[in-house]
Amino acid sequence: MKVATGEEIKRLDKLAVSLGVKEEILMENAGYSVFSFLKEKFGLTKKFLIFAGSGNNGGDAFVVARLLASFNASVTLFTVSDLTNLKESAKKNFELLKNYPVEILEFESVNRVLLSAIRETDVIVDGIFGTGLNRRIEGKIAELIVEINNSGKPVVAIDIPSGISANTGAVLGVAIKATYTITMGLPKRGFFAFPGCDYVGKIIVSHISYPPELTFSKDISVEIKIVEPYPERPTNAHKGLLGKALFISGSSFYTGAPYFNALSFLKSGGGISFLATTENVSRIVSQRSPEIVQIPLKENMQGAIAKENIEKILEFSKNVDIVAIGSGLSVDDDTEQLVLDVVDKVEKPLIIDGDAITIIARHKEVLKKRKFDTVLTPHMGEFSRLTGVSIDEIKKDKFSALFMAMEEIPHTIVLKGEYTLIGSKGNIYINTSGNPVLGTAGSGDVLVGTIASCIVRKANTVEGTILGAYIHGLSGDLLAKEFREGLTAEDILQNIPNAIRYYWMHYKELEGALYEGL
Numbered sequence: 422m423k424v425a426t427g428e429e430i431k432r433l434d435k436l437a438v439s440l441g442v443k444e445e446i447l448m449e450n451a452g453y454s455v456f457s458f459l460k461e462k463f464g465l466t467k468k469f470l471i472f473a474g475s476g477n478n479g480g481d482a483f484v485v486a487r488l489l490a491s492f493n494a495s496v497t498l499f500t501v502s503d504l505t506n507l508k509e510s511a512k513k514n515f516e517l518l519k520n521y522p523v524e525i526l527e528f529e530s531v532n533r534v535l536l537s538a539i540r541e542t543d544v545i546v547d548g549i550f551g552t553g554l555n556r557r558i559e560g561k562i563a564e565l566i567v568e569i570n571n572s573g574k575p576v577v578a579i580d581i582p583s584g585i586s587a588n589t590g591a592v593l594g595v596a597i598k599a600t601y602t603i604t605m606g607l608p609k610r611g612f613f614a615f616p617g618c619d620y621v622g623k624i625i626v627s628h629i630s631y632p633p634e635l636t637f638s639k640d641i642s643v644e645i646k647i648v649e650p651y652p653e654r655p656t657n658a659h660k661g662l663l664g665k666a667l668f669i670s671g672s673s674f675y676t677g678a679p680y681f682n683a684l685s686f687l688k689s690g691g692g693i694s695f696l697a698t699t700e701n702v703s704r705i706v707s708q709r710s711p712e713i714v715q716i717p718l719k720e721n722m723q724g725a726i727a728k729e730n731i732e733k734i735l736e737f738s739k740n741v742d743i744v745a746i747g748s749g750l751s752v753d754d755d756t757e758q759l760v761l762d763v764v765d766k767v768e769k770p771l772i773i774d775g776d777a778i779t780i781i782a783r784h785k786e787v788l789k790k791r792k793f794d795t796v797l798t799p800h801m802g803e804f805s806r807l808t809g810v811s812i813d814e815i816k817k818d819k820f821s822a823l824f825m826a827m828e829e830i831p832h833t834i835v836l837k838g839e840y841t842l843i844g845s846k847g848n849i850y851i852n853t854s855g856n857p858v859l860g861t862a863g864s865g866d867v868l869v870g871t872i873a874s875c876i877v878r879k880a881n882t883v884e885g886t887i888l889g890a891y892i893h894g895l896s897g898d899l900l901a902k903e904f905r906e907g908l909t910a911e912d913i914l915q916n917i918p919n920a921i922r923y924y925w926m927h928y929k930e931l932e933g934a935l936y937e938g939l
């Protein structure tokens with residue numbers, strides 16, 4: 422499903438109108454979708470308290486009020502801010518509403534009338550601001566929002582929780598903490614970025630009868646994409662057929678990363694995992710997992726892979742289907758040489774992670790020159806090094822930061838975090854699996870191996886990356902159903918086969934499932 426900015430959705434609304442789907446129809450559909458949700462979720466015997474602003478978000482709210490009242494439901498509606506400049510459709514709906522049994526009040530301040538209305542209601546509907554929010558919310562409207570948030574009542578937001586930026590997820594002053602958001606046309610980018618993602622609650626999408634060419638608009642370059650699983654194992658499956666990967670990772674301080682890299686490749690469907698690491702690390706990893714084929718290498722004074730191994734590694738890379746470098750590696754001079762040579766000379770799909778990103782960030786010309794499929798998997802800090810943009814700036818609008826990075830770096834970039842973003846060829850794919858369980862040491866190392874196997878088994882770098890990121894997050898989601906704390910990268914790794922089984926059974930429903938949760 423495509424994910425839009427406020428401007429894109431306004432453009433789609435206009436296009437729909439130009440195709441004859443008048444604004445009034447769109448508004449009726451928007452209101453109707455919220456009404457149907459309220460009816461189904463809460464029933465029409467409940468008390469509804471609706472807040473309507475002076476824009477078209479308020480217009481939607483008038484429709485909701487009318488439809489509820491037409492069933493004799495108990496409805497109180499507060500108009501928020503001055504309605505003298507209502508736009509045409511909103512104005513018509515406001516006038517129409519006056520013929521229905523709805524208590525219409527003006528919001529003046531957080532006074533006794535308001536507090537008692539909030540206390541007595543069962544459900545609150547937020548139609549204060551939508552995509553038209555263009556500045557910080559202050560004064561009495563800010564106070565109103567705080568009061569709604571403190572009420573403990575379920576809040577259904579129309580289109581966007583008021584106060585959340587549709588594009589970035591920023592809170593403009595203060596914002597409604599919604600239990601549900603019924604969003605119009607398409608979901609908005611801000612729902613998938615922090616802190617907006619904590620305000621939307623469950624997302625329900627209404628296409629408000631857009632013609633499909635708008636819903637699936639090619640001009641919108643951000644989307645949630647659930648890809649097909651890789652093909653089943655062939656009957657004559659043997660390890661060579663299922664893909665060979667070479668992991669160049671680990672140093673004396675990081676013995677977990679190479680283990681997680683190499684074993685997660687096997688756990689997620691890869692055939693043979695080769696691990697190029699120092700002799701010491703190799704000994705430790707082989708005791709933990711004899712399934713991994715070791716390529717023990719000479720170690721330098723810093724406990725990293727010594728540079729005299731470079732030729733051997735490059736030579737070995739010719740035998741595999743994919744190479745990954747960087748997890749728990751090091752950033753010393755030998756490692757720098759190793760990373761530069763691998764990025765420059767390995768003619769296979771390459772995943773660049775961890776320290777290798779830190780190194781290559783200082784030598785972007787090598788990265789730009791690279792002609793073979795490449796996936797970088799930075800966390801926020803590494804992404805900041807890679808782009809030269811501060812973490813604070815990236816957090817303000819991670820979508821724009823990733824679009825900018827893609828202009829400079831012509832490869833697939835996986836920006837890890839809550840809702841990992843996968844940028845490739847000017848498009849961004851939002852990964853919707855995952856939860857805070859995944860924020861644990863070694864989790865990123867498991868991601869590298871999982872992406873590697875999915876790339877090889879799907880024979881497609883971008884789709885493999887999308888699939889690998891989803892499976893990794895799903896492993897954490899399935900664990901989070903049973904456990905709240907205490908999960909480690911080992912747990913995520915061991916649960917990957919379960920995540921794969923789940924994905925294979927349910928992937929067709931997953932895009933829709935996002936909107937009701939797993």
Ligand SMILES: NC(=O)C1=CN([C@@H]2O[C@H](COP(=O)(O)OP(=O)(O)OC[C@H]3O[C@@H](n4cnc5c(N)ncnc54)[C@H](O)[C@@H]3O)[C@@H](O)[C@H]2O)[C@@H](O)CC1
Pocket residue numbers: 431434435444447448451474475476477478479480481502549550551552553554555556557558559562579580581605629
């Ligand atoms: N345009 C269309 O065709 C459709 C729009 N729809 C609804 O319309 C919404 C967008 O409507 P609008 O563009 O009218 O915008 P909004 O309804 O979001 O509100 C804009 C109004 O709020 C004021 N405002 C903005 N920020 C403020 C702040 N911080 N403090 C106080 N006042 C502030 C603006 O001056 C303007 O009067 C969507 O979110 C959606 O709910 C739907 O009805 C579907 C069709």
Ligand SMILES: [K+]
Pocket residue numbers: 478547548549550551578579580581582583
């Ligand atoms: K709203």
